[in-house]
Amino acid sequence: MAYYGKCIETVIEQLNKFKPEKDIPEQFLEAASTSLQTLSPQKQAFILEVLSGCLEYRKLLAVVVDAFYVRAGWLCRRADYNLFEVICYLATFQLDELGFQLFSDIIRSQPLDKMCKFLGFLFNPLSLCSWIKDEWSLIYETAHVSENWIDPLMRWQPEVQELIKQLEKVMTNQSPLPKTKAKVTEPKEFNLTVPRPRAIPVPEPVPVMTKPKPIPRSTYHPPKEQEQLEMTRRYNRWKAEELLLKVNIEEMRCAVPRSRGTTLVQGSEKKLQLRFMPRILKTPKLTFYKPNNVPVKLNTAAILREGSLYQRQVEKELQRVDKLVDGAGDFSEFLEWQKKMQAKDQEEALAAGECRRLQGKLSREEAILARQLLRQGNKQKADQKKEETAELMQQCAERRLQEERSMKELVEQVIEVQKNVKVAQMKLLKGRRQIVQEVIEESRELLQRTAEAAKEEQKRRCELIAQHRALETQPMRKGKLVDLTQIPGYGLEGEMSVVELRERLALLKETQQRKEEEKRDQIIQAKRARSQGLQNMVEQISLCRAAMGRSAALRWEQKKAQSAAPGPPSQDQRVLELRRRIEESAAERRKQAASGPISAPRAPRPKPRAQLESRHWVELQQSRERRLRALQRSCVDA
Template identity: 70%
Template sequence: MAYDRKCLEAASAQLNKFRPEKDSPEQFLEAASATLQSLSPPRRACVLEVLAGCLEHRRLLEVVVDAFYARDGRLCRGADRGLFQVVCYLATFQLEELGFPLFCEVVASQPLDKMLKFLRFFFNPLNLCSWIKDEWSLVYDGSHVKESWIDPLMRWQPEVQKLIRQLQEALASQHLPQKTKAKVTEPRGFNLTLPKPRALPMPEPVPSLAKPRPVPGSTYQVPEEQQRLEMIKRFNRWKAEELLLRANVEELRCAMPRARAGSPGQGSQAKPRLRAPPRIRRTPKLTFYRPDHVPVKLNTAAILREGALYQREVEKELQRVDKLVDGAGDFSEFLEWQKKMQARDREEQLVADECRRLQGKLSHEEAALARHSLVQENKQKADRKKEETAELMQQRAEQRLQEERAAKELVGQVAETQKNVKAAQARLLKGRRQAAQELTDERRELLQRSAQAAAEERRRRGEAVCLLRALETRPTRKGKAVDLTQVAGHGLEGEMSVVELRERLALLGEARRRQQEETRDRIVRGRRARGRELRATLEQIALCRAAAGRAAALRWEEKKGRSAQPSQDERVLALRRRVEERAAERRRQGTLLQGSPPRASRPRPRAQLEAQHWLELEQSGERRLRALQPRSPAREAA
């Protein structure tokens, strides 16, 4: 890539215009590309590439440039900040790609005293390995900074120090007094007036697009009905938790045993022994809001659909009454039989639910037994595992000795192979330099070709512009005036002037507006009538819903009374006996395990907690059944 004096001056000038608090890198690069249209395409690409790299690594470059101005560059101008940032970027990130000869040319094209000060400050090994490395490590990872930037800069130290000495010698030779020569007469050419170049035509303005409509705010907001439903749901949950807590407190009060009566020998001085109530696990406090009564809003289709449903039910009921009046049969016997069958099905369902619950409890007891047996097996496996571990540790010690011997042999081999590394590195470096030089030559040829193609394109565009201007300068005929009140006279039927045509169009528009107003009034009247019909349908729906709710409440009370009766099925009794047997066996094994010697690890009381939990659940269920069971007269007398 062609890095010359103009490219560096353009890049540093654009970089001085960048303000990080106001400009974004993408917009700044677009603006810079627009302002650099006067440069050739290769130079413009070169400048844009350097600007993009400097903006990407701006924080690293500012660390070095700010420190240079604070220490060695106090006498340098502030306008040269961009130039120092560009040179620091090329030395840090592009030195491997450019090659050292091209970098020397870039440095020689700038003022020598400034470049000498900056290179001496930046390539100082003490600065690179101390504070520059620390400051860069605050921005990027320390290992990445050392491997990617600090180590390559330290490798280039011999060549850079040689370049610094050359700059010192060149600067010293410039300051030496030069011999004055005799002034020689120089011929001057004629000062002829040059023709003024033709200006290019102004580009057409870019049409501005219509401003899009903003997104409505309701798109990202939850509907009000949904918010109210959520509030109602939270309030109902809070009420359910409160009722459940009250029921648990009442059960615990009933479960507390009464104080035992004192023995005859002790008299009234014996104090009753009270057992502490079981622990209650309360849920965290939740905040709920009591919403107002908010009915669900129905649309027109839902209202008409539900109204038609209730209307069909009313018609069916009227038809049934008419049939009964005419002498049709009654379905009371069938309904009684249906209720009996449903009651029997419900009893079977309750028995099946109780059987499933007892089967779950039975499986829990069997799992506890299996867990106890698994503990015994694990103890035996642990003993065997300890023996195997001891054998493996001995084998591992022998294997480690063999690995140490092999490692010593490998170290000797590696030491022998490292002797020829320097020669291989020298050959590799020479090959890379040759490849970099060939790549630089190819790039120069490509840039020359692209410059020739751009010149040919500019010449072709200039010819096209001249042709267009010649076409624009041709004289044009002006059209004659038109009389809008005059008829054209083509002999057509119904021919009229433009003025008469406009009047007729105005009359037609007025008639169309009157027709639209009549249609709008008719639509409004239809909407009002439909609204009255919908309100009447809503009132009918509310009445039907209230009646259906009362019927459902009666059915629920009846079902609740039926489900309160306990079941005495043989399968349930058999399952209860099996559960009691398994529980007794589990408690017996638990006592055996407790009598065994303690283990080294911490005990795990999970099985005891689960057993206590299931026992409390069973007692709670029995108390609920006793509370819901209807009292007989003999029991009340007792």
Template identity: 75%
Template sequence: MTYYGKCIAAVIEQLDKFDPEKDSPEQFLAAAPTALQDLSAQKRSFILEVLSGCLEYRKLLTVVVDAFYVRDGRFYLWADYNLFQVICYLATFQLEELGFQLFCNIIKSQPVSKMCKFLRFFFNPLNLCSWIKDEWSLVYETAHVKENWIDPLMRWQPEVQELVNQLEGESATTLPPSKTKIKVTIPKEFNLTVPKPRAIPMPELIPAMAKTNQVPQSTYQEPKERQLLQMVKRYNRRKAEERLLRANMKELRCAMPRPLKELPAQVRPRFQDPETQPRFPSAPRIRRTPQLTLYRPENTPVKLNTATILREGALYQRRVEQELQRIDKLIDGCGDFSEFLKWQKKMQAKDQEEQRAAGECRRLQGKLSHEEAILARQNLIQENKQKASQKKEEMAELMLQCARRRLQEDRSMKELVEQVIEAQKNVRVAQMKLLKSRRQIVQEVIEESRELLQRTAEEAREEQRQRCELIYQLRALETQPVRKGKLVDLTQIPGYGLEGEMSVVELRERLALLKDTQRRQEEEKRDQIIESKRAKSQELQNTVEQISLCRAAMGRTAALRWEERKAQASAAGPPRQDERVLELQRRVEERAAERRRLTAQPPGSAPRAARPHPRAQREAKHWDEELRSREHRLRARLQSAALPAARGLGAA
């Protein structure tokens, strides 16, 4: 017993040292024989064989042992985890080779209560044929699991059950060991030395704080740049308000024949009274003075970036080139485009008038379609009433057909129930025949499984023998000496036959020369960049001067164009109306009159089907008001467009 107990303890000790996250199974098995040199050759071979099997089938063993700890082994220590793995491996893979008697000796060498609990759990037929088989099938093929592992365990299950019952009976008959009286420990006081009284420490000096500087007065004051910006902002605001006041006074001069001072006190506005004048703390007060002194701020230059300067310079350069080309063409004898431009402006004005007329036509067409839609809605209401009466008659006929169909379905359901009752009487006879056929199939399957188990056992033995031979060959190869390390000469050429092959020392020298050449090239390139920057800055300065000259010229030409446009606008006459617009207005008025006539008829004069719905009347009234408001807005817009032309004629 002690012989097998020592072997199993050695296997458990090696498994405790194995860490699956850090160690690989091959390296661990290669290092294991060094720790087992003190044992005999027979013990060492048995331990290594069991250890390699536990590492190889670790996933299968982990499934069984984890489930055992969850269900039946909740009160066992986790230190016995590897013990249960070894017993599970021996029972699954080595029970045929060891023999049942040797397996019994190994089981008896371990704690009886633990072995009985684990074997009863592992050899339970319900566990083997259900979840253990399913979990192992996830790792290996189902047919291989059933033939090689599950079926042999089921064959050994009765004998293992007898062994468990025998061990439980022996443990029950053995008497518990006699309890000896334990001596009570008598406590003894410690012989400790009395500590000396602590001396009073010297007080620490309080460090003097450094004197802080006062906060500068500039912290509470705004910077000068912001004050200047605020002054410029206030000046610009005051200047804009004065300009607006002047423009309003010029426009309202025709409506004010005499100044406000000459009006009586009852007619003056309330805000002209100094006592009732509103006062705003933030808004500046506007005073009337005979002459206003204006202070213009200094023209601060605007800083432009390089892209803006180049873009604007290229634009002005293109314009100058175009103007020079135009002058060259005029010198060569080409005509002026002034007449063409006049004709073009005339045609553009004509196109704008046509677009306005087309817009008015579209609006009137929408209004006309709305009127026609209201008339069509009134006719549709009458048609819907007739259709509703027809639908009611059709629904009544459908209800009669549904009632007849329900009676037929009830009759068919009764017949179906009678047929089902007759079919249930013949079910028992069919069940007896099915049971007989299943029993025959089970007997045939049992005979076939026995033959397959014998074949798989022979194949497993042959596979185990080949595996042992392969392990012996690998170990013999690993024991051969290997030379480590190599001498390196940096001045020697490798001699691989490549083009431009050189030694490490020569390569370092060439790299140093290459770095020097690169440094010289960088310095030359840096000098070139500095020269190009200087030339570019000079070019930008010339471009800025040219842009300032071009801006002044463009400003003068824009002022002249504005004066010409103003003169042309004053000479333009009032717009004329199109014939299509007049025709559409006439048709809209006719449709509106017809709709009003229909809505104004008394209830008795028209038939009941043609009477409009109150909701339709409300919608028609709403759209009528909407159209009227649109007409008023259009007229006001036309008057406002014609007002500047009339003012220009009056001024002329």
């Protein structure tokens, strides 16, 4: 059994080396026969016969083995693929020649569980007569397959089934392998070094405090960029006010008669100069920068969008006029009702604003009261926390004493263990010397082997280089004569020479350039027409904007006059209720403050000078913007 097992192993090794993409079967068999010269002739003949049969009928065997892995051999390793091929070849082609006894010996020499699974799958009568026969018939003729391979397998089926049962009994009767006792770990002494005597500690140097960095100037001074922005803003404001002053003076000269106009204009000039000039002359040391006055340019989409908007408004106004001409009703009653509703909504909005203000005041009173109660609770919690921390400190002191005692005991144990260190060191040195000698001998053998392999590799490379140089010395034809005016003559439709093809491509390029120039001219003309239309639309938009501005200024003046009128005091129930609640909470807060002395709230932190100055300039700029808007509205009304 061991004899056949070794033969099968050599066959499997040779099949593992075979690569169908690169190797040729005949050459592979010759190489295998040369490598098997050391074996006996009988064993060599058996191995070569099985190997050649497996290579010849590789497609037939692959059909059965692949199906076995898919249907029955899920748990089998893929490395046993060639083993199943060899067993399938012996059962299909060599069973009559070998005899059943020799075949059973070969089966028993292999792993029993794998052989039971594979033989049960291969000698299944349903599989043999159905899909195995059909698959083999696709490669060979059906009559040859059924006569030479299927029928012999069906004849040997009873003996094989009995062999499978015997193998299963052997597998069940096999005693489990005895468990090896685990090695018990032997305790060894610690390899500890002898501690050196402690040296006198060097006194630590007195730490020297590093000098702190000086406070940067940017902490108390604003940045230069902010000053530059403020300068440009003031310059722009001064230029706008000066321009508006000139416009107002010219309008007043045109509106007032000549006799009275000069006196009125001079008076208004003096008033406006007195109004604006002192604020500008307050800062005589400022340096002004002239900004770039770049006009805002609208794009095409904005012009078209605004033009269509004004066009729709004009159409709506024309439709309204047409309806009025035809006898449609007026919206005066609706406008009166709308004004009443707006006044009502304004009253409700004022009441809601007053409610929000009173709610904020009420929440402030409640927050002050809650803060007073919270301070009292925090004081009680702090007293309790101090008592708890005292208890914890006492427990920590006791725990430290216990830890010091345990550390002293541990030090005594370590000193006792360090006495037997030298004996353990000598044993360890002897073992290490033996290991080093063995490693040196093994490394010498490996170096000899590698030197021999390198010599053989060098010889093989020299032979390959000589062959390559011999091939390079052979003469070779260089270059090829080509006639560009000759037609290739492949028989294709529209065949032409390279010269003709180049001429046609040049003509095609000229026509394309001509078409591109024509298209470019058309695009330029369309752009000119479009730009002219946009200019006309911009003029219309400027006229519409002026008209809309005048109407908006009139509406704003009316709204301002309505808002300036004083309203009646609010009598809303919500406002009265909130006022009552604020008075109650204030009284309760005073009562709480009088009952227990509480530290006064911390004073607000003073703001830096830079923040106050920036806030002052922002308020000044906002006030100037409001005056400028008022002047613009007065100019529009005039």
